[in-house]
Amino acid sequence: ADDIKMAVTTSFHNSGLADVLLPAAKKDLNLDIYLLIVGTGQALKLGRQGDVDAVLVHARAAEEKFLAGGYATHRREIMYNDFVLIGPKNDPAGIAKAKSAIEAFTDIEKSKSIFVSRGDDSGTNKKELLIWKKAGLDPKKFVGNWYRASGSGMGATLNTGVGMNGYVFTDRASWLNFKNKGDMKLLYAGDPLLFNQYAFLPINSAKYPQVKSDLTKKLEDWLCSPKVQKMIGEYEIAGQQLFTPNAKPK
Amino acid sequence: MNDLSAGVMAAFGLIFNLDHNLVEISLRSLAVTFSAIAIASLIGLPFGAWLAVTRFRYRRVTIAILNALMGLPPVVVGLVLYVLLSRSGPFGVLNLLFTPTAMIIAQTILILPIVASLAHQALRELWFQYHDLLISINTSKWQRMGALLLDGRRSLLTAVLTGFGRGIGEIGAIMIVGGNIDHLTRVLTTAIALEVSKGNFPLAIGLGIVLILLAILINIAIHILSRTEREGTW
Amino acid sequence: MNDLSAGVMAAFGLIFNLDHNLVEISLRSLAVTFSAIAIASLIGLPFGAWLAVTRFRYRRVTIAILNALMGLPPVVVGLVLYVLLSRSGPFGVLNLLFTPTAMIIAQTILILPIVASLAHQALRELWFQYHDLLISINTSKWQRMGALLLDGRRSLLTAVLTGFGRGIGEIGAIMIVGGNIDHLTRVLTTAIALEVSKGNFPLAIGLGIVLILLAILINIAIHILSRTEREGTW
Amino acid sequence: MVTSILPLKLEEATVRKGGSRILGPLDLTLDGEGCTILLGPNGAGKTTLLRLLHGLDRTSGGQARWATPREEAYLRQSFVFQSPVVMRRSVRDNIAYPLLVRGVGRKEARERAVEWIAHVGLAGADDKPAQILSGGEKQKLAIARALIIKPEVLFLDEPAANLDGTSTRDIEALILRAARAGTRIVMATHNFGQARRLADDILFIYRGRIHERGPAKEFFAGPETKEAETFIKGDLLL
Amino acid sequence: MVTSILPLKLEEATVRKGGSRILGPLDLTLDGEGCTILLGPNGAGKTTLLRLLHGLDRTSGGQARWATPREEAYLRQSFVFQSPVVMRRSVRDNIAYPLLVRGVGRKEARERAVEWIAHVGLAGADDKPAQILSGGEKQKLAIARALIIKPEVLFLDEPAANLDGTSTRDIEALILRAARAGTRIVMATHNFGQARRLADDILFIYRGRIHERGPAKEFFAGPETKEAETFIKGDLLL
Ligand SMILES: Nc1ncnc2c1ncn2[C@@H]1O[C@H](COP(=O)(O)OP(=O)(O)OP(=O)(O)O)[C@@H](O)[C@H]1O
């Protein structure tokens, strides 16, 4: 069987979708996909170094830069899900009633409730910082000890958040698939601002001849095929749909 | 390769500018590991001596287990400690999770078997020499342990330094119980991991070089202070 | 606490069902670490013996550095190795990145200073006893090293077992150069880290228990086979 | 000393090592005063017997019993080893150590150690690390360390083997003085002259057994067993 | 042996340790045949001198030179230590080791070791771990290990201190036989009888210096220096 290596972000892997897609790819394409589960930054770094054949990430701006550097031949959107705010069940900041993501963030800032940030420059972290910015706030200037940058992956940050009983900004898939929920629950979701697009970027074989372009092409076509798009749409945890496929047919 | 040379440059940059952040996390690294090694030595060295002077039924098994515990996987230690210290755990009321104290506890657990096991190994040879004499003088078990620890202090150094090395470079456990929180529990190793996950390899390598230099400096300092390997010692 | 008991249950479940995945990653863990410890012993034990029998100008500094290298931060080792093995690095053509071979190299680098340093410490005492005799018999340096390694083999065991422990529980380096790829480079520690990041603590703790049991079993087996601590040895 | 730790009684005592019986079975009662010298060929079991008496080796069969409880008995005896064991400390601290173990204060222990350093002829070596002493000097250290606690029973295993003539005489004088002060002496030696000078009675050890026992004068005048006779001749032939 | 490694010449040789001069400066030429015995009080420097001659201690001043290059010289001499050093191996492997070092095959080395085990009277101990031997037995092992390479020069540091009469005689016979076969013997002892039996000439060491040197007969008949006289008296007084 052929094999390729693909770097994916922790949040994608934590969703569990890979456990469905990988066996299907093996069956349909006779292709072994070896996943490297790393942070967004590291995933792109692996791509830049030519050590993987493709990356699947969710950080638009960083992806554009990656493309501009000529590391990938193109960027293909596959699906999206959304980001959510989770927090302690008693919701000390009262974000459950917020009307927008910005309002929810502002509420947290006002109540000085513990907020655990990824703080690792990942796609999720970048989105969070964007929302603070839109709310006119700058985490660097927060006083008091309530805003905590944990500097770790999604799973580790959730563990920390649960341990501290604090709010965490996460993607829906990671949260639904997360086992150590403790006393926490999903408190806010739904703002279009929280839209989270995943894109597939095959590495440029002009830069690294060892890259298996034919296979990444095959994989990309397969991911965007109606059958797989349907599979993605039907993937559920606890009765909730996690991803919305949105690949545009070529 | 560029990353390597960039890393070396980054290390120099950090050191020469005495980067404010670097100083902070380096000091925290040292504080955590020194505390852990102090506690581990206080318990582990006497335990090693005790193992050297005592013959009991399950001694071999105890030693084998102690050896095995030297390889305690940090992630598992961190995880178990997390479960115990978390709010819903039995020691939740102490509010220790995500504090340097929790990191010290984690490192102590990891270092202790190393210190104890290597201390035992070092003192076993000395006990072999002293055995008859100390029994003949009718020393108590405590006095035997005391004599071994005192007269074997030079060879105990390796045990302590090995533990120190293990602690200062450790990440799996302190990441989980410390949480790598900026200005609170971030230390050199967790900072490196963070830079790696950001794909910022030069900075990560730079911090790594600082960490290794720190370890080497401390080792040389301790060797010089304790004058091991002085020509005169044998 | 529930997580702990659930973890114990999970461990039993995994072991008694001889879970297919568990067997695979356990065997890979063992294969990687055994290879690494074999290479590290082949180099480190003779080097430790060499350090014991040789007096040279920078001996103290060398020993101090070797001690310091015992604390090489795994993440940094992994990172540097990654940069070297990466396709755009100098050894990229070998295509070793994300293979068990890369993991073996990483662990060897981590284990080597431990084995060498502890071997030196163990053999130093023996050399102290043998020094006059071996010089008098006019042995070459190689013969001295050989005599120490042969006659001191029992005390070298701790060095090797310490290295083994460090390797089997290690994660920082093999995560980076191995990539924790399912069915290719996933081992016990990286599997545990993955489960932790999923918040699946019972399974993580279960795997951790398996890992620790494995380490203890191997230690006991080796102790029994090599008959250390037999009453007769002293 | 309120009650004596003597007599020490061995009953059918045997010592096995490495699978073979290297001593016994033997019966022996050690009491009264004076100096008992152990004679016998190399490997006969002298060291093993001394170690057994002192409690360093355990009986594999039979028993060894002091008049007082073990604890008590072991506090009031000393042993000088065949090859001297020195601790990695200064000469003074080596000699003071048994006093420290018995609860004497550090200062007093050191003072008394210094006196004993002079007695055994090591004056000036107080602060030397004990490991660098010459063979004979180590032997003297060991004797001082044994005598400093004024033991009720003193075991010596070839204590003068590495000593020069003058030192031997000095040490013998110390041993005799201790004997006269009531210390029971049990000593192994290969030096017949020394045995003649010191012994009140002789234990002739042969192949792990007490082959012959008797007052020194009679033993040297004419031993009862053929083996002892051959043994004495071996020395005379020198 | 094509050329002899002798004479060995010391010129103004001194040995300092721990800051003080413990031997020399002394001049000495060692050549020809026969047996030189080192006499002197404890701590005089006998062991240090032997070690210097053998190349175990370095000169801190002056020099020590063999007739042949160092390499060559060190291959053809042996040393028996004051307290025997045994390797953690069987008796046979201990004795065979110097042969192995000199490139003799394992099988032949073992066979010759077994012969020597018999010569020194350790028959039957071939497979015993050397550490469990008695004091005298270890001394015999050390002598066999020294003689097995048929050394051209043999240094012995109180080799019979722990031996019984018969063993002493046997070992002395071995030493004499080696001497007669051309081995140059240099030996320290505190046993005057032994010195008289073996010595061709005497080196009297006193306070780190060669205080007197002369043929054995003349030395014992009447030494030239007062110190040597006192020393001999010390033994006679015993
Ligand atoms: N652990 C052991 N296993 C087997 N045999 C042993 C052990 N220890 C000692 N022996 C043997 O027991 C015998 C008696 O030893 P011991 O040391 O008592 O003799 P000794 O009379 O003191 O001799 P020496 O005069 O040479 O000191 C020796 O032959 C020795 O080899």
Ligand SMILES: Nc1ncnc2c1ncn2[C@@H]1O[C@H](COP(=O)(O)OP(=O)(O)OP(=O)(O)O)[C@@H](O)[C@H]1O
């Ligand atoms: N490392 C050292 N530092 C200082 N003094 C030392 C050192 N080594 C030995 N000495 C001293 O040198 C002197 C000579 O020692 P050496 O062993 O040569 O004596 P020796 O004549 O062999 O005595 P013995 O008859 O007791 O064996 C001793 O007084 C000893 O204390």
Ligand SMILES: [Mg+2]
């Ligand atoms: Mg003996």
Ligand SMILES: [Mg+2]
């Ligand atoms: Mg000497």
